[in-house]
Amino acid sequence: MYLIASKKVLNPTVTQMEIEAPLVAAKAKPGQFIILRVDECGERIPLTVAGTDPEKGTVKIIFQIVGATTEALNHKNQGEYLQDFVGPLGVATHTAGIKKVCIVGGGVGCAIAMPVAQEFHRLGAEVTSIIGFRSKDLLILEDEFRACSDRLTVMTDDGSYARKGNVTVPLKEYLDAGEQFDMIITIGPLIMMKFVVATAKPFGTPVTVSMNPIMIDGTGMCGGCRLTLNRDGQKVTKFACVDGPDFNGYEVDFDEAMSRGRMYADFERHAHEKTCNLFKGVK
Numbered sequence: 001m002y003l004i005a006s007k008k009v010l011n012p013t014v015t016q017m018e019i020e021a022p023l024v025a026a027k028a029k030p031g032q033f034i035i036l037r038v039d040e041c042g043e044r045i046p047l048t049v050a051g052t053d054p055e056k057g058t059v060k061i062i063f064q065i066v067g068a069t070t071e072a073l074n075h076k077n078q079g080e081y082l083q084d085f086v087g088p089l090g091v092a093t094h095t096a097g098i099k100k101v102c103i104v105g106g107g108v109g110c111a112i113a114m115p116v117a118q119e120f121h122r123l124g125a126e127v128t129s130i131i132g133f134r135s136k137d138l139l140i141l142e143d144e145f146r147a148c149s150d151r152l153t154v155m156t157d158d159g160s161y162a163r164k165g166n167v168t169v170p171l172k173e174y175l176d177a178g179e180q181f182d183m184i185i186t187i188g189p190l191i192m193m194k195f196v197v198a199t200a201k202p203f204g205t206p207v208t209v210s211m212n213p214i215m216i217d218g219t220g221m222c223g224g225c226r227l228t229l230n231r232d233g234q235k236v237t238k239f240a241c242v243d244g245p246d247f248n249g250y251e252v253d254f255d256e257a258m259s260r261g262r263m264y265a266d267f268e269r270h271a272h273e274k275t276c277n278l279f280k281g282v283k
């Protein structure tokens with residue numbers, strides 16, 4: 001059992017927790033993830049490590065309430081316990097030799113992008129961050145990004161805060177102005193990452209995308225997180241849980257990934273509604 005050491009609401013649909021898991025905290029690196037179960041009857045879900053405190057032995061997770069399990073997880077409070085908390089899993093984000101990086105995060109994907117930006121800042125790289133949200137009400141982690149970025153641009157789709165527009169607008173402005181990043185790292189909705197890759201492609205800037213599809217066992221055996229890469233004219237199958245979650249953005253078949261992601265939308269919606277009904281009246 002794993003103690004919930006703290007819980008904080010970041011916006012109406014996003015929650016942050018710190019979990020006591022000393023062995024995971026001692027080894028986890030930015031870009032890696034954990035798999036948890038809320039209770040002994042719960043499903044396994046992957047969540048990216050949003051930070052660690054090895055001295056306290058805690059791991060930070062940030063999740064959006066979208067399905068049955070995240071709804072159940074959100075009803076857990078500080079001082080309660082999770083059944084399972086396994087990790088770290090996946091390959092840590094590559095940082096060696098990168099001196100100038102642009103981090104592009106969208107929505108709750110910023111929770112994954114933040115520790116990556118913090119790690120590059122710790123290593124002395126020049127960090128440019130671009131984060132985007134649908135509206136001001138959904139904004140998260142602005143202060144944390146500002147603290148670890150040499151430059152930060154905040155975008156909102158509706159213009160309710162900072163600049164109006166999507167994250168590709170300032171990215172293209174930087175590239176048009178002659179900025180030469182060693183790497184662009186983008187983390188967020190698949191459609192956003194697809195267009196970040198398309199924006200960077202004419203300039204030849206390397207792009208890393210973080211692919212976080214459905215994961216079940218975290219070992220590559222179930223096949224739930226398989227991706228198709230177009231590599232040197234050949235289609236190659238990889239598994240996000242063991243080969244990623246980071247991949248070369250120019251190789252990812254985003255259309256296939258988005259199509260597979262939509263397959264489970266109705267199931268998740270019905271499961272979420274059922275779980276919400278179970279928790280009605282529960283504080």
